[in-house]
Amino acid sequence: MPGPIDGIKVIDMTRVLAGPFCTMTLADLGADVIKIERPDGGDDSRAFGPHQNGESAYFMSINRGKKSLTLDLKSEKGREILIKLVSQADVLVENFKPGVMKKLGLGYETLSKINPRLIYCASSGFGHSGPYSSRPAYDLIIQGMGGLMSITGPDASQPTKVGSSIADIFAGVFSAIGILSALYSREKTGRGQMVDIAMLDCMVSILENAVARYTVSGVDPVPIGNCHPSIAPFSSIKTSDGFINVACGNDSLWKKLCEIIERPDLAADARYETNHSRCEHMPDLLPALNESMRSKPSAYWLEKLETGHVPAGPINSISHVLADPQVLARNMLVELTHPVAGKVKIPGSPVKLSETPAEVKLPAPVLGQHNEEILLKLGYTQQQIADFKSTRVI
Amino acid sequence: MPGPIDGIKVIDMTRVLAGPFCTMTLADLGADVIKIERPDGGDDSRAFGPHQNGESAYFMSINRGKKSLTLDLKSEKGREILIKLVSQADVLVENFKPGVMKKLGLGYETLSKINPRLIYCASSGFGHSGPYSSRPAYDLIIQGMGGLMSITGPDASQPTKVGSSIADIFAGVFSAIGILSALYSREKTGRGQMVDIAMLDCMVSILENAVARYTVSGVDPVPIGNCHPSIAPFSSIKTSDGFINVACGNDSLWKKLCEIIERPDLAADARYETNHSRCEHMPDLLPALNESMRSKPSAYWLEKLETGHVPAGPINSISHVLADPQVLARNMLVELTHPVAGKVKIPGSPVKLSETPAEVKLPAPVLGQHNEEILLKLGYTQQQIADFKSTRVI
Numbered sequence: 189m190p191g192p193i194d195g196i197k198v199i200d201m202t203r204v205l206a207g208p209f210c211t212m213t214l215a216d217l218g219a220d221v222i223k224i225e226r227p228d229g230g231d232d233s234r235a236f237g238p239h240q241n242g243e244s245a246y247f248m249s250i251n252r253g254k255k256s257l258t259l260d261l262k263s264e265k266g267r268e269i270l271i272k273l274v275s276q277a278d279v280l281v282e283n284f285k286p287g288v289m290k291k292l293g294l295g296y297e298t299l300s301k302i303n304p305r306l307i308y309c310a311s312s313g314f315g316h317s318g319p320y321s322s323r324p325a326y327d328l329i330i331q332g333m334g335g336l337m338s339i340t341g342p343d344a345s346q347p348t349k350v351g352s353s354i355a356d357i358f359a360g361v362f363s364a365i366g367i368l369s370a371l372y373s374r375e376k377t378g379r380g381q382m383v384d385i386a387m388l389d390c391m392v393s394i395l396e397n398a399v400a401r402y403t404v405s406g407v408d409p410v411p412i413g414n415c416h417p418s419i420a421p422f423s424s425i426k427t428s429d430g431f432i433n434v435a436c437g438n439d440s441l442w443k444k445l446c447e448i449i450e451r452p453d454l455a456a457d458a459r460y461e462t463n464h465s466r467c468e469h470m471p472d473l474l475p476a477l478n479e480s481m482r483s484k485p486s487a488y489w490l491e492k493l494e495t496g497h498v499p500a501g502p503i504n505s506i507s508h509v510l511a512d513p514q515v516l517a518r519n520m521l522v523e524l525t526h527p528v529a530g531k532v533k534i535p536g537s538p539v540k541l542s543e544t545p546a547e548v549k550l551p552a553p554v555l556g557q558h559n560e561e562i563l564l565k566l567g568y569t570q571q572q573i574a575d576f577k578s579t580r581v582i
Numbered sequence: 583m584p585g586p587i588d589g590i591k592v593i594d595m596t597r598v599l600a601g602p603f604c605t606m607t608l609a610d611l612g613a614d615v616i617k618i619e620r621p622d623g624g625d626d627s628r629a630f631g632p633h634q635n636g637e638s639a640y641f642m643s644i645n646r647g648k649k650s651l652t653l654d655l656k657s658e659k660g661r662e663i664l665i666k667l668v669s670q671a672d673v674l675v676e677n678f679k680p681g682v683m684k685k686l687g688l689g690y691e692t693l694s695k696i697n698p699r700l701i702y703c704a705s706s707g708f709g710h711s712g713p714y715s716s717r718p719a720y721d722l723i724i725q726g727m728g729g730l731m732s733i734t735g736p737d738a739s740q741p742t743k744v745g746s747s748i749a750d751i752f753a754g755v756f757s758a759i760g761i762l763s764a765l766y767s768r769e770k771t772g773r774g775q776m777v778d779i780a781m782l783d784c785m786v787s788i789l790e791n792a793v794a795r796y797t798v799s800g801v802d803p804v805p806i807g808n809c810h811p812s813i814a815p816f817s818s819i820k821t822s823d824g825f826i827n828v829a830c831g832n833d834s835l836w837k838k839l840c841e842i843i844e845r846p847d848l849a850a851d852a853r854y855e856t857n858h859s860r861c862e863h864m865p866d867l868l869p870a871l872n873e874s875m876r877s878k879p880s881a882y883w884l885e886k887l888e889t890g891h892v893p894a895g896p897i898n899s900i901s902h903v904l905a906d907p908q909v910l911a912r913n914m915l916v917e918l919t920h921p922v923a924g925k926v927k928i929p930g931s932p933v934k935l936s937e938t939p940a941e942v943k944l945p946a947p948v949l950g951q952h953n954e955e956i957l958l959k960l961g962y963t964q965q966q967i968a969d970f971k972s973t974r975v976i
Contacts, residue, residue, distance in 0.1 A: 192767035205790070217763050236791070237812065238798040245794035315934065318911035328808065328816060329895035332827040335903035337808075337818075339745030342736060347818070347825060347897045349808040350744050351733030352790040358932075361755045366933045368762035369611050373586035373938045375769045381937035389932035392914045396599070396746040397630070398900050400639035403927045404632040408899040414722065414731075414743040418631065422722060424731075424741070431741060433726040501723035503741045505802040506792050509729035517712030520786045533797045538752075538783035539760045540709065543775035544767045 191218020192544040193371065199224065199273050199280040200254060203231045205327070205353055206311045206387065207283030208250045209360025214279070214367065215253035216537040216546040222273065222562060223251065223553065227258040227580055230555040243529035248552040252524060252534060256553035257562045258582045261292050265581040270294065272566050275303050278380075279367055283311040283359075286321050296382045306380040307370045311363045315386030325387055330355035334391025339398045341411035348411065358390035415474070420466035421445070424503065426478040429485040434477075435499040439463065448492045449480040526551040556582065585612020586938040587765065593618065593667050593674040594648060597625045599721070599747055600705045600781065601677035602644045603754025608673070608761065609647035610931040610940040616667065616956060617645060617947065621652040621974055624949040637923035642946040646918060646928060650947035651956045652976045655686050659975040664688065666960050669697050672774075673761055677705040677753075680715050690776045700774040701764045705757045709780030719781055724749035728785025733792045735805035742805065752784035809868070814860035815839070818897065820872040823879040828871075829893040833857065842886045843874040920945040950976065 196219040200211040208223075208231070215221045225231055236246040257273075260266040271294075274280060280299065282289055289295050289310075296308045310316055313325020331337050331349050341348035366383035374380055392399075397417070398409045409417075414433070416422035421442070424431040436442045439462065446455035454460055454476060459469040466473055481489055486502055493500035504512065510521050510533070520536045529551075537546040559582050563573050576582040590613040594605040602617075602625070609615045619625055630640040651667075654660040665688075668674060674693065676683055683689050683704075690702045704710055707719020725731050725743050735742030760777035768774055786793075791811070792803045803811075808827070810816035815836070818825040830836045833856065840849035848854055848870060853863040860867055875883055880896055887894035898906065904915050904927070914930045923945075931940040953976050957967050970976040 192763035213759065217759075238795060240798050245798045246791050249794050314908055315912055318908045320908040324893055326816075326829045326831075326893060328810070328818075328827050328829055329893060332818070332825075332897040333895045333903070333906070335898050335900050336745060337897050338899045340734070340742065341745070342740050342742060346736050347808075348734065348736060348742055349818070350748070351730060351735070351803075351805060352788055352792060354744070354748065354788070357788050357790065358755075361752075361759065362932050364759050365607065365611075365755065365762060366935060368759060368766060369586035369933070369940075370935060370938070372762060372766050372769070375766070377937070379937065381935055384934040384936070385932065386912060386934075388908060389912050389914050389930075389934070392903060392909055393929045393932045394746055394748070394751050395900065395903070395929065396751065397640050398746060399904070399927075399929055400643050401632060402900040402904070404634050404639045406901075408901050409745075411745060414741075416722070422720075424722075424726070424743070431726075433722050435720045435722055437720075499718055499720060499723060501727045503726040503731050504729050505732045506729050506789065506796040507800075507802050509727070509732075509786060509789070510793070510796070512727070514708055514712045514714040514782060515786055518709055518780060518783050520783050533793075535787045535789065535793055536783075538756050538779065538787045539763070540778040540780075540783070541760060541764060541775055542778070543771070543773065544764070546763075 189545055191216070191546055192541060194218035194544070195220065196279060196371065197277045198222070199277045201280065201282040202311070203283065204233045205250065205356040206359040206363070207281050209357055210309070210311065210363035211254060211281050212250050212252065213361065213364040216548060217539065218544070221254040222558070223254045223256050224259050224270065225256055225555060227260055227556070227582055230256070230258065234555065240529040240532060243526060245532065248526060248529060248532050249534040251552035252548050253550050254553060255558035255562065256556055257559055258556040260581050261294070263581050265576060267293060269563070269566065271302060274299050274306060277303065277306060278371070279307045279309065281309045281311065281363065285324060286310070286312055286316045300380065304379055305374060307367055307374065307383065308380065309363050309367050309383040309385065311359050311385045313387050315389060316384045327353035327355045330387040330391055334388055335395055335398065336391055339409050339411055342413045344410035346411065355387045355391055358394060359385050359387040362390050415470060418467060419463060420470050421473060421477060423474060425481050427481050427486045427489055428483060431503045432486045432489055433501050433503065434493065441498050442466065444496050444498050448496050448498065451480050522548045524548065524551040528554055583939055585610070585940055586935060588612035588938070589614065590673060590765065591671045592616070593671045595674065595676040596705070597677065598627045599644065599750040600753040600757070601675050603751055604703070604705060604757035604761070605648060605675050606644050606646065607755065607758040610942060611933065612938070615648040616952070617648045617650050618653050618664065619650055619949060621654055621950070621976055624650070624652065628949065634923040634926065637920060637948070639926065642920060642923060642926050643928040645946035646942050647944050648947060649952035649956065650950055651953055652950040654975050655688070657975050659970060661687060663957070663960065665696060668693050668700060671697065671700060672765070673701045673703065675703045675705065675757065679718060680704070680706055680710045694774065698773055699768060701761055701768065701777065702774065703757050703761050703777040703779065705753050705779045707781050709783060710778045721747035721749045724781040724785055728782050729789055729792065730785055733803050733805055736807045738804035740805065749781045749785055752788060753779050753781040756784050809864060812861060813857060814864050815867060815871060817868060819875050821875050821880045821883055822877060825897045826880045826883055827895050827897065828887065835892050836860065838890050838892050842890050842892065843871070845874050916942045918942065918945040922948055
């Protein structure tokens, strides 16, 4: 079945994560994505381990469904080919440092003259304006600068980075939002535009209640472990073999929890009578809960809590996530057969549409896999393609 | 200037975070969003502290740019009004537990018959299919079940929740992606469809290299603090007044770092000669760096590192983020005047578009602020509206 943006042509000049995550999302939604790669090695992330039969598992997961065309953009011929592609494209996505595309003669001003319907999305660390615009950025640095690390961690002394590259990934999804809204707008105006996404902007936009709390109170929020700032107990609790999460949103769930862990003394304790008082006495309450639940394994408690209708859940390792019946039922783990790597398992698309479903259709390309196909379509001859190859244009 | 989806009519039946984050994004992009709220108190998050002149700072930040209509959906009249709205709408977003809308007689099957162009987006914890579909979900529980907590934290013994409600927020942004792509598709097909977004699916889709590493190696990744699994030093380092992030992606940056911290002994140490050997000896290397940098404050080191072109950055508190020149230059902190709360500062939109800019236009509504305006437009009389009020339909 066709996806919602079936047939939209995307030129993907991105590497590693933020940009590729965006074009992966567009490919899943039905776009034809042509990934432009350096002839010598391609996307840096092709070198990121672990590898499976020499193919990077990381690269393969984020570049499924795309075609690969190698192009040396420093050569005149390479730029000529790119401009031919741009003249027929709907969208171009790049995640170079601001200024690089312009230096190559491929800036938005130039390309939008060639194709006024082009939607040009630039994804960068700090964006195409502002005093830090030209600085390099890495996910770690943006998570730190954007404030997320200052509110994540076991306590105030241990600011903590999120375990996946959230700053890159949010830039990827907000890029997709910008492009999709610009595609809709183009249906009305007939014109494309520039989408300028900064990892730092994205971080600021997802700080959630931390900003509200600070702007009203003037006090900087700090990491508070796995607790909730205003509901208790709403936290991770230690069991004999790990942790589970328990979420008691009201007094009756709290009483129920005390029953399940056989602690009538806690239920009767005046310090823990209301949500407000439980929040206040969390430094006493959490150790008491840890002590009670440490006697039995997570699975035991989760079953008891489910039976008692107390919201709770495991802290799943990746292996558990990927074997979870709900994850499998929702088609969130997809198996593809890659021409070199063989069978690979990658996450599916979380965008579930009833009529034009997103789909993970094809494995990631090997470097330059679609050179001939794409160049022939552009009108180049077999002889020209052979010349491009021997002169290292492709 | 009009936004990219200017004039798109959104019925917003969401509360708290995942749904409201989605409809906020749509409002910023130009949609007319009507938020449907319970007459007795409205969106639960109106009660979330801190409050400013009695208005929740949290609610105000996520509901800017929307209109509020109170409706008792358990009353026949309330449902009648909702159906009138739906018949003129482009999009409906809800984040009830699966089944609730159907029970109210407002399920997708029913509403799509009334308005076949309707795009109906349901955002829930586990989605509208699969064995856990009807379970309640909280951000904490989904972060745990989805694997993100198992790879976040200082070390393997401390799985850690991200400090903002990432599972809710990702569901919000992927909902926006689903809706925008369905809007584009409707331009071609003339028909709406259902978008079914699950917080758990979203978590699986952003686990990044953890999935690749596990599927190839069969070994579960664990939290590794603020270090990088395969680049070193690429980590937070202790200073006299906090931490900074330092990212040495290659050997020459490493040598430069040793110069700046005046540790020629480290530069000469065979254990730290290559990136590979530095990764292997990170348990020795990190304490050595902490020891060296502990002597001076963060600001001192950041200046030295910037001058030496070694990528580095602060771990900003929220107050620093909101005063950062780049954040301000990118218009990521917006001041609005709320009719009751007065001046409020909220994060801006990270979707920067050149021709149809996203904009934070209006403050969040007070409960039922737009009842009269909306109902008059639907053709109800002042008398009918007064009756709705006295019978608590609105």
